[in-house]
Amino acid sequence: MALVLVPIAGAAVVALVVFLLDRLLNLPHDPQEPPLVRPKIPLIGHVIGLLRHGTRYYSMIAEECKQPIFTLGVPRGKMYIVTSPGLIAACDRRSKVVSFAPYVVEFGKRILAGSEHSVRLLSEDLLEEKEEAKGSGGDGSSSSSSLRPETMAAMHRSQAPGEHLDALMRVALRSAATHIDSIIGDAAAQGAAGVPLFGWVRQFMTRAGTDAVYGEEKNPFRDPEVAESFWAVDRDFALLGLMVLPDLLAPRGSRGRKRFFRAFREYYASGGLETASYLIKARYEVNKKYGVSDEDIARFDLGVCTALLVNTAPAVGWTLCHAYSDRALLAELRRGIDAAVFPGGAPQTAAAVDVTVNICEVAEALPLLESFVREVLRVQSNSASARFVLRDTVLDEGGGGGGAGGRRYLVKAGSFLGMPSAPVHSDEAVWGPTARSFDPTRFLPERQKERKVPASAWRTFGGGNALCPGRHLALREIMSVLVIMVLRFDLEPCEDGGRWEMPAKRHHISTSILTPVDDIRVRVRPRKELARVTSWNFVWEPTAPKE
Numbered sequence: 001m002a003l004v005l006v007p008i009a010g011a012a013v014v015a016l017v018v019f020l021l022d023r024l025l026n027l028p029h030d031p032q033e034p035p036l037v038r039p040k041i042p043l044i045g046h047v048i049g050l051l052r053h054g055t056r057y058y059s060m061i062a063e064e065c066k067q068p069i070f071t072l073g074v075p076r077g078k079m080y081i082v083t084s085p086g087l088i089a090a091c092d093r094r095s096k097v098v099s100f101a102p103y104v105v106e107f108g109k110r111i112l113a114g115s116e117h118s119v120r121l122l123s124e125d126l127l128e129e130k131e132e133a134k135g136s137g138g139d140g141s142s143s144s145s146s147l148r149p150e151t152m153a154a155m156h157r158s159q160a161p162g163e164h165l166d167a168l169m170r171v172a173l174r175s176a177a178t179h180i181d182s183i184i185g186d187a188a189a190q191g192a193a194g195v196p197l198f199g200w201v202r203q204f205m206t207r208a209g210t211d212a213v214y215g216e217e218k219n220p221f222r223d224p225e226v227a228e229s230f231w232a233v234d235r236d237f238a239l240l241g242l243m244v245l246p247d248l249l250a251p252r253g254s255r256g257r258k259r260f261f262r263a264f265r266e267y268y269a270s271g272g273l274e275t276a277s278y279l280i281k282a283r284y285e286v287n288k289k290y291g292v293s294d295e296d297i298a299r300f301d302l303g304v305c306t307a308l309l310v311n312t313a314p315a316v317g318w319t320l321c322h323a324y325s326d327r328a329l330l331a332e333l334r335r336g337i338d339a340a341v342f343p344g345g346a347p348q349t350a351a352a353v354d355v356t357v358n359i360c361e362v363a364e365a366l367p368l369l370e371s372f373v374r375e376v377l378r379v380q381s382n383s384a385s386a387r388f389v390l391r392d393t394v395l396d397e398g399g400g401g402g403g404a405g406g407r408r409y410l411v412k413a414g415s416f417l418g419m420p421s422a423p424v425h426s427d428e429a430v431w432g433p434t435a436r437s438f439d440p441t442r443f444l445p446e447r448q449k450e451r452k453v454p455a456s457a458w459r460t461f462g463g464g465n466a467l468c469p470g471r472h473l474a475l476r477e478i479m480s481v482l483v484i485m486v487l488r489f490d491l492e493p494c495e496d497g498g499r500w501e502m503p504a505k506r507h508h509i510s511t512s513i514l515t516p517v518d519d520i521r522v523r524v525r526p527r528k529e530l531a532r533v534t535s536w537n538f539v540w541e542p543t544a545p546k547e
């Protein structure tokens with residue numbers, strides 16, 4: 001009898017220990033908070049889920065619990081996950097309290113390895129009350145009075161539609177077109193094995209983006225070693241973020257980071273600023289105003305390059321995969337682009353022809369272009385919109401979309417709040433029955449009129465006062481490369497008899513666009529029917545507004 005009781009008593013002790021630990025490690029849950037989702041394995045189930053599935057875990061839970069917002073308890077903390085557009089909009093409206101700022105500070109400390117002084121400057125006025133006192137207008141348009149918001153205001157100002165963005169695009173296009181040409185003209189570089197599509201795109205987008213921002217003349221990325229160093233940092237992003245023995249745990253990333261910082265110190269020391277874009281000049285001015293050292297300015301540039309490159313490069317890769325893997329879509333895009341560039345048909349003369357293409361005009365003539373790119377960004381987005389709750393606050397869904405009308409939820413100070421794009425991007429209540437399929441016409445103006453999707457449901461560029469300031473530049477860059485490629489080249493996978501197979505995807509910690517698990521090797525060939533064109537010039541010049 002006593003022997004029978006041993007396992008029962010053992011199980012009771014385990015249950016008691018788990019119960020006590022649960023009480024001790026998990027924070028109490030107020031009924032006004034979003035519903036609590038209990039993990040299958042007590043205490044650490046959600047942590048295991050997140051480690052195993054990455055941000056996909058949020059979608060898995062969202063699908064099971066079907067709540068507009070829910071709470072995941074983790075040891076000594078809690079995470080609120082928001083999936084309804086109405087509540088996302090509510091968080092965006094309170095973005096000073098449900099804040100992105102603490103992550104900017106952590107990024108400055110862990111990845112940019114900023115000095116204590118600069119990290120302190122970044123963490124000043126987290127609630128942006130100084131700004132409020134002056135009567136701010138929100139997403140960077142305000143007159144702010146601390147380093148972090150003022151830097152973001154400069155980022156928004158320098159990339160808003162207008163002369164500064166046009167200047168960035170001028171250089172980006174010139175540089176992208178030149179670097180695309182250099183590989184096409186170099187048969188040896190392509191070889192029989194072709195080029196790795198995502199790797200190749202990353203190479204020319206890295207150069208185009210940084211030429212635009214830092215100026216072609218002194219851009220540190222002219223040195224391939226600096227580009228390699230940058231991408232080594234990105235590869236080791238998570239390990240560097242731990243701040244534990246980086247030279248040992250992440251030797252390539254750590255070496256790359258030092259090399260990057262050196263290159264950027266030299267850039268400023270050798271007068272790089274004079275040839276830089278307005279974006280870099282405006283940032284420099286703000287940094288100097290707040291007493292950031294030259295050493296730290298060079299470190300902050302690692303942040304600029306991360307924001308500039310890590311999403312745009314894979315987004316261009318996916319855009320080309322989607323365009324070329326669907327013959328009917330490719331034919332339609334090509335028909336529209338050809339018609340806009342050669343209204344009288346492809347040049348047939350014996351003489352060589354120079355062609356200038358204004359991509360802005362092409363995009364206006366062919367709305368499918370932007371609709372298609374937005375759809376690529378919808379399905380390939382994996383943004384987390386991570387926030388930290390700085391004060392207890394009540395979120396009111398306000399009946400604004402998502403269908404759960406007007407419920408209120410308390411979120412507590414000190415908690416993580418995420419608004420991952422994946423669940424909301426695949427929600428049939430928002431996008432209709434085709435939510436999970438790829439539809440390049442989804443964002444055409446006439447389709448948008450048919451089905452009103454709340455603005456807060458398209459999360460590719462985030463929202464609130466963390467809304468991506470580079471979104472206009474990114475969209476223009478992606479559309480431009482698409483036009484250049486579709487107009488000029490045929491792309492064919494080297495393997496599987498030329499059949500396109502979409503690469504599997506995975507999440508990478510630094511990016512909000514999914515990463516391909518494996519690259520795909522392609523052959524790039526100029527279109528035969530345009531052989532007469534010997535010189536191409538691509539520009540993005542906004543047309544005069546219509547009367």
Ligand code: HEM
Nearest residue numbers: 307308311312315383385460461462463466468470474512
């Ligand atoms: C396809 C390309 C891009 C995607 C998908 C993307 C996406 C995002 C997302 C999701 C966020 C966070 C928003 C949030 O949490 O609500 C963000 C922030 C940011 N992005 Fe982008 N981005 C892209 C390109 C760019 C470019 C070209 C730049 C130019 C420098 C840029 C600069 C930034 C900056 C500085 C922030 C931080 C904003 C802040 O702290 O307030 N991004 N981006």
